[in-house]
Amino acid sequence: MRLVVRQDYEEVSQWIAYYIKERIKQFQPSKERPFVLGLPTGSSPIGCYHRLVDFCRSGELSFKHVVTFNMDEYVGIPRHHRESYYSFMWTHLFSHIDILPENVHVLDGNAPDLDAECRRYEASIAAHGGIELFLGGIGPDGHIAFNEPGSSLTSRTRVKTLAYETIIANARFFDGDITKVPKLALTVGVATIMDAREVCIIITGAHKSIALAKCVEEGVNHMCTVSAIQMHPKGLIVCDEDATLELHVKTVKYFKSIEHVHSSLIGKENLGLQGELLSSAAARSTAKGRQMFVQQLLSSGNEGESSADEEENGQERRERSPTKRRRTSSQTIPNPLPRDPM
Numbered sequence: 001m002r003l004v005v006r007q008d009y010e011e012v013s014q015w016i017a018y019y020i021k022e023r024i025k026q027f028q029p030s031k032e033r034p035f036v037l038g039l040p041t042g043s044s045p046i047g048c049y050h051r052l053v054d055f056c057r058s059g060e061l062s063f064k065h066v067v068t069f070n071m072d073e074y075v076g077i078p079r080h081h082r083e084s085y086y087s088f089m090w091t092h093l094f095s096h097i098d099i100l101p102e103n104v105h106v107l108d109g110n111a112p113d114l115d116a117e118c119r120r121y122e123a124s125i126a127a128h129g130g131i132e133l134f135l136g137g138i139g140p141d142g143h144i145a146f147n148e149p150g151s152s153l154t155s156r157t158r159v160k161t162l163a164y165e166t167i168i169a170n171a172r173f174f175d176g177d178i179t180k181v182p183k184l185a186l187t188v189g190v191a192t193i194m195d196a197r198e199v200c201i202i203i204t205g206a207h208k209s210i211a212l213a214k215c216v217e218e219g220v221n222h223m224c225t226v227s228a229i230q231m232h233p234k235g236l237i238v239c240d241e242d243a244t245l246e247l248h249v250k251t252v253k254y255f256k257s258i259e260h261v262h263s264s265l266i267g268k269e270n271l272g273l274q275g276e277l278l279s280s281a282a283a284r285s286t287a288k289g290r291q292m293f294v295q296q297l298l299s300s301g302n303e304g305e306s307s308a309d310e311e312e313n314g315q316e317r318r319e320r321s322p323t324k325r326r327r328t329s330s331q332t333i334p335n336p337l338p339r340d341p342m
Contacts, residue, residue: 001216001229001230001232001235001236001237002235002236002237002255002258003216003237003239003255004236004237004238004239004255004259005239005240005241005244005252005255005256005259006238006239006240006241007240007241008204008240008241008242009047009204009205009240010047011240012047012048012202012204012238012239012240013046013047013048013050013051014047014051015238016045016048016135016200016202016238017047017048017049017051017052017055018051019200019238020037020048020052020133020135020200021052021055021060021061023035023132023133023198024037024061024066025061027132029065029066030065031065033065034065034066034067034103034128035065035066035067035132035133036066036067036068036069036125036128036129036130036131036132036133037066037067037068037069037131037132037133037134037135038068038069038070038071038131038133038134038135038136038188038193038196039068039069039070039071039089039093039135040070040071040135040136040137040145040202041070041071041072041085041088041089042137044137044138044202044203044204045135045137045202046092048135048202049092049093050092052093052097053093053096053097056096056097056098057096062098063097063098063099063103064098064099064100066099066103067103067105067128068094068099068103068104068105069105069121069124069125069131069188070085070086070089070105070106070107071136071144071145071146071187071188071193072085072107072145072146072185072186072187072188073085073086073106073107073108073109073185073186074109074182074184074185075109075110075114075159075182075183075184075185075186076109076110076182076184077109077182078110079108079109079110083173083174084109085106086106089104089106105121105124107121107157107186107187108186109182109185109186114159114186115158115159117186118156118157118158118159118186119157121157121186121188122156122157122192125192130195130196130197131195131196131197132196132197132198133196133197133198133199133200134193134196134198134199134200135200135201135202136193136199136200136201136202136226137201137202137203138201138202138203138208138211138215138226139166139208139211140207140208140210140211141165141211141224142211142214142215142223142224142225142226142227143224143225143226144190144193144201144225144226145187145188145193146160146162146166146185146187147160147187147189147190147225148160148162148163148166148225149163149222149223149224149225150222150223151189151190151222151225152189152190152222153190153191153220153222153225153228154189154190154191155189155190155191155192156188156189156191156192157186157187157188157189157192158186158187158189159184159185159186160184160185160186160187161183161184162181162182162183162184162185167181167183190225190228193228194228194229194231194232197234198234198235198236199229199232199234199235199236200236200237200238201226201229201235201236201237201238202238202239203215203237203238203239203240203243204239204240204242204243205240205242205243206242206243206245208243209242209243209244209245209246209247210246211224211226212237212239212243212244212246212247213246213247214227215227215229215230215237216237216247216251217247217248217251
């Protein structure tokens, strides 16, 4: 599993949008061989979607030969209701890019036979050769799509009863009236997501830091369904600094060190893997040099901090916890966009 840590929501969005753009371009999709992309809703991907729109408008990217499958949809609200996920996708992405309407797939929460609709959706994914890249977000409890705690890790697309916490959290989108919030949804299963050839998860904000820590540092558990990514051969998590607050400091340094080395080897800072390049020829060209560089990062402080800053930060972290970084209750959590549980 790969963990990429960026500074904030803005950088996370830029990194993922660029990554998706490069994956599509490298794939060289055609009418006969389209790039199949799985997509989420919620506030987590909005910044990424807006940057993909920018790439499309500037001519750097085309969605003409891209097929999309969305993760989920509410049951029982009109398709064009302002809070349907169908409307969400057309508002934030599809209406602004050159994707063909027939290449857009969103579950129909008003189908006369919901179970048949779920089977049809799975069959359609298979007919397109499977999903190349599945992008996803998570809730504070670590759920992905509507696969809430307790969901089977072998689940497929199905009808799902929403947890009461999810219903309460989503009431703000329905005029604060909990009675208006749908109680059922159609969702792809955990296994459906993990069948994709690559899975990329967006995790931002301190309110999701516990879920990230469980996903990265603990075992696979159906009570934190995103943890299934540990078993994926090509799993990627992109998070911001706030989301790492519950991770051990050494864990964060370890993954950052890998990205430093990776960045230097591919020589592409514009991929969002910015950081200092290896400073010596030995570090650039020899395994021993790279190992020394990694060890140096693991023993040093955060990027760009002076020795005095590191000492001060180290003292602050020791006061908070002997092993983990925790935010004190008096600190303000930046919130660049309102976030829903997805």
